[in-house]
Structure formats: structure tokens, C-alpha cells
Amino acid sequence: MTERIMHYVPVDIIYRFMRDFFVKVGTPEDDAAICADVMIASDLRGIESHGIGRLRYYYNRIISGQHDVKTPMQVVRDGATTAVIDGNHGLGMVISKRAMQMAIEKARVHGMASVAVRNSTHFGIAGYYPMMAVEQGMIGLTVTNSRPSMSPTFGVEPLLGTNPIAFGAPTDEPFPFIFDAATPIAQRGKIEVLARNGEEIPDGWVIDSKGRTVTSPAVAMASFEKRQASFLPLGGAGETLSGHKGFGLGTMVEILSASLQTGSFLTDLSGVDASGNPQPFRIGHYFLAINIENFTDLETFKLTTGNILRQLRNSNKEPGQSRIYTAGEKEFEKEKEVRAKGIKIIPKLQDDIVFLRDRLELSEIAFPF
């Protein structure tokens, strides 16, 4: 038997495959392009968990009826600087791009604006949406709640989601400051990547219902489904390394993602009903855009922010370390590499692509496997 190899596939091929996938399942072309755009941004930034690696999940959720392939979103409240959107279980990436665009347009007129969304679905990487604001010379902030998987400090029950926070600001450098991370120590996508690569989960990321560490990705994923495992908050177990701060940040995200929009929260976001049958996820998001020009001129802001980041990066290094990074920097460098080399597709992911290509008759897209 020949050993299967990893392939690097050009970005435009993966983009086209994802876009055509959404069109094939019935998504309107413009919306399909938005989904492919958000997902390819993840692959380009080296976030392997939320790009092409997620397509099979979206397919499963579409066929189980958890995501509507069309996006019948409605603006249910509309103010000068605020709005509330009901996503009606459409595609989270489409709802979110439109919601952030709305926040940006209102912020351009009024200085700052925010939009809260309920009844949405998974929106991909949170960092995509603040990047939209940064492109318009604004600060952007996005948070979302998600399926319950993180326990509170001193608890063992998965209640909070991996609830990421993403914040972006323009700088005078070739790349913006983009901080985009989940509020537990790790998020499900990282466990999926470990599983695909045949690696173990580091100690202290995931605990079982007795508080013992879980290191097998397969056991963790199966136990998450049964609510018998959870992620620990940023900072880890207890208070010694400030796990309570990760718990607080995750709760803050839950409030912004649920309370302003009269949305669902915690265990109501599990995607299954009381009998275990799939149901919509009812995810909530929150988008904030701040127009910098209402505070100071954009160039001065960029210079100040660039100076902050440069001072941090140029500070003395820990022994053995040659470099300090600021958020968004690694992803900027990764994007150049991925554009030149292509997107890494490991054998397990090749299987997912082949499955979807055959199932949806997308054979005109040429993959090297």
C-alpha cells in the first residue's frame, strides 16, 4: 500500500471549492462567496481549525437542519448607533458580515455603533469581523457565544462556550493589531487538529466530570457531546494561575452575546433538544465599530498604536527567546507563506474533501489527490 502524503493546494482552488460547495447546497451565490471568504481567511492566517477543515462540519449541520443554507435574517430593532438582528438560523458567516457592515456604516455617521445578533450559527473566526472595521480605519470588536464546553472556576460542568474575543486596530505597520482568541485554554478546533494529526491533548486543557485531565482527543470529543468533559478557562484550574479571569472573560462574552438581543445562552446552545435530536444552535454575536476619526486623526492613532507595539516587541527577551510578537503578527507572516506554498491538506482532510466533492458532484475542481 502506498503511503498517503500531505498536499499543498493553491489558495484559489480551495476558495473555489468552498464557494461552489455552498452554492451546491443551495446558498445564493453572494452568500456562498462570503462563506468562502471568511473560511479562506482562516486558512490564510494559519488557523487550520476554521477553514477548509470545517467544511465537513458545516455539511453535517446543513443536512441535519441546524443551519439554513439561505439566510433570512431580519433587523428587529434599529437605532442610530445600535441594531438587533435575528439571524433565523441562517449562515453565521453571512449574518455576521452583514451585521459588522451595519455597525461600520452607523459608526461612520455617529462615531461608534454596535449590533447584537441572536439565532445565528457558527460564524468562523471571530477575527474576520474586526478586520473589516480596520480596513475602514476603525477599531472593531467582536464576540460570540458558542456550544457549551467550558466549566466555571471550581466547576466541572460544561456551560460556557469557547466564547472568543476578537479586537482589531489599525497601525502604521504593514499589518494591523488583531487579537483573536477563545476564552478557555483551548478551543474545539485545536482538539480537532490534534485528532487529525494523531497527537495528545496537553495536560490541564480538558477535564472530565470528576475534574481529572483528559489527554485523548477522541475521548474528549465524545465526552464533550455527552457533557462529561469541559475545557478549563484561560489560566487553568482554580485560582492559582487566575483561571477565574478566563471564567470572567467567557461570562462577559456570554452576556454581550445573549442578554442585549434576548437570545439563548449556555446549555440552550447545545444544538440538540432534550431527546438528543439536532436543533438550531441559536448562537448570539456582538459587533462593535469605533470610528477613530471621531477621537483623533487616523494617522496619529496609527502611529501611537505602532509605537506601543514596537516598544513591546523591542523589549528585552526572556533567555532562549529571540523574538516577541504582537497579536496579528504571526498570522500576517503566515498569510505570505500560505499564499506562496498553498494550503496544507493532510490525508484525513483529503478524505473529507473527496467525500464532499463526490457527494456534491464538484468533480470539475482539480485536486492533486
Ligand SMILES: NC(=O)c1ccc[n+]([C@@H]2O[C@H](COP(=O)([O-])OP(=O)(O)OC[C@H]3O[C@@H](n4cnc5c(N)ncnc54)[C@H](O)[C@@H]3O)[C@@H](O)[C@H]2O)c1
Ligand atoms: N466561532 C466560534 O465559535 C469560535 C470559538 C472559539 C474560537 N474560535 C476561533 O478560533 C481561532 C483560534 O482561537 P484560539 O483561542 O485557539 O487562538 P490562539 O490561542 O491560537 O491565539 C491566537 C491569538 O494570539 C496571538 N498570538 C499568538 N502567539 C502570540 C505570541 N507569542 N505573542 C502575542 N500574541 C500571540 C495571535 O496573533 C492571535 O491573535 C480564533 O480565530 C477564534 O476566533 C471561534
